[in-house]
Amino acid sequence: MQLQPQLMRKGRKLDQVISGAREVFFRDGFESASMEDIARSAGVSKATLYSYFPDKAALFMEVASTAVADHTAKMVETVDIDAPVRDVLLCTGKSMTAFMLSDLGRRVFRICVAESDRFPDLGRRFYSAGPAFIRGQLIEYLTCAVSRGELAIEDIELAADQFPELCKADMFPRLVFGIDDVFSEKEIDRVVAGAVETFMARYGT
The missing domain is CATH 1.10.357.10 (Tetracycline Repressor, domain 2)
Known part of the structure; x- marks a missing residue:
């Protein structure tokens, strides 16, 4: 069995963003989670967040x-x-x-x-x-x-x-x-x- 890579994006703060998003999504659910809360949890700016992911659905899919x-x-x-x-x-x-x-x-x-x-x-x-x-x-x-x-x-x-x-x-x-x-x-x-x-x-x- 050969594992295919899942993550295509790269960046110093990517793991930070995903970790913060994971915490918010699983705490609040998809609908109630906001990009602002995710940015705060990840310790990054909203601009940094959007530079990786265009919307909340794409971010959740990455998580x-x-x-x-x-x-x-x-x-x-x-x-x-x-x-x-x-x-x-x-x-x-x-x-x-x-x-x-x-x-x-x-x-x-x-x-x-x-x-x-x-x-x-x-x-x-x-x-x-x-x-x-x-x-x-x-x-x-x-x-x-x-x-x-x-x-x-x-x-x-x-x-x-x-x-x-x-x-x-x-x-x-x-x-x-x-x-x-x-x-x-x-x-x-x-x-x-x-x-x-x-x-x-x-x-x-």
Whole structure:
């Protein structure tokens, strides 16, 4: 799995701006956050803020993309793609699920959903930076595993879509509908292990 760079802008104060924006967005929500508050939190002028980002939507997308890129980088570092398929899927599933259920992942998801009607491009760009990127990595890995005879999959794209959904079983609906905000490591391990076994029962050789 090869991580593609997410940030294209450069500048001495970029990290400062993103850190300040992240604090304000997650504290106040997208709609209530103001560029003035973000500039104050980041310790920069509004002129500096606008020199990096033309509007609030672009800034939030950078915050979300940076969070996803950081998590994906850590996931890529921890996954040994030469390990047995079960181990690769188990490690990948736990990493994906941990981010989805984290405070950061939950906040990013809820803001994107809440603002998708007013800013449809926001959701599309987040999907491209996060879920679509991980989907592409799964397709690449599954294709290699099939070529090595470790898996038997006819529709690799469908299988790449199915695995993350299996890892969400029960937990994601409870998260989205506000039933639970915290999930134990034992519960996450149980769901992901079940997802891997179900996946291997269908596609294992």
